[in-house]
Amino acid sequence: MNHISRDDLERYAKGELEERQRDECETHLYSCDQCMSTYMSVLEVIGSSLPDIKEESLFTDQIMQKINEDKIDKVAKRPFYEQTFFHYMLAATLTIILMTSGVFQSLTGYIDEVQRTRLSEETPSITNKILETTFIRINNED
Ligand SMILES: [Zn+2]
Known part of the structure; x- marks a missing residue:
């Protein structure tokens, strides 16, 4: 090889x-x-x-920003987003032992919702509502 x-x-x-x-x-x-x-x-x-992963809120904010940018302009930014996000996840995996707070799990849930939104584009109003609620909940956990 x-x-x-x-x-x-x-x-x-x-x-x-x-x-x-x-x-x-x-x-x-x-x-x-x-x-x-x-x-x-x-x-x-x-x-x-890449963001300093120890700055959890900054790390989360920057990922949220990437996710939201992707939602706004899916066609143009998806390849860039996926590339970048792969590296974020890799970086997160490296320090997963340090990520003992609920931030990571909340983030995972948020990402699940985003992916679900992609799969159900026909009903954006309900999923958007869920996304907003999830986003507010995560922000309030700081
Ligand atoms: Zn090799």
Whole structure:
């Protein structure tokens, strides 16, 4: 099995790979611990562009902002959003032990609602109401 070069992992992290290369990269990362750990260190270097995960409310706010941006302009921003969000989730997984508060679970619930909204576009009024309620609840937990 050929490993992925650090350069390619960096380009992957920055979303600079072509779709086919990106797919190959993802497939390889899922099955190769060595490249995954290299990718983690690449992410640490690039990490300055990611939110400080210890600042939980900031972290949550920035994800909410990404989600809301995506809701507003799904067609144009979806690929960027999914790419970025994958990295957010990866970063979250790295420090999942630290995430002992309810923030993460609330966030997961919120994301579930967003995904459900995508699946049921015909009834936006009800799901939007649920989303608003969930969003207010999360904000009030600070
Ligand atoms: Zn590898």
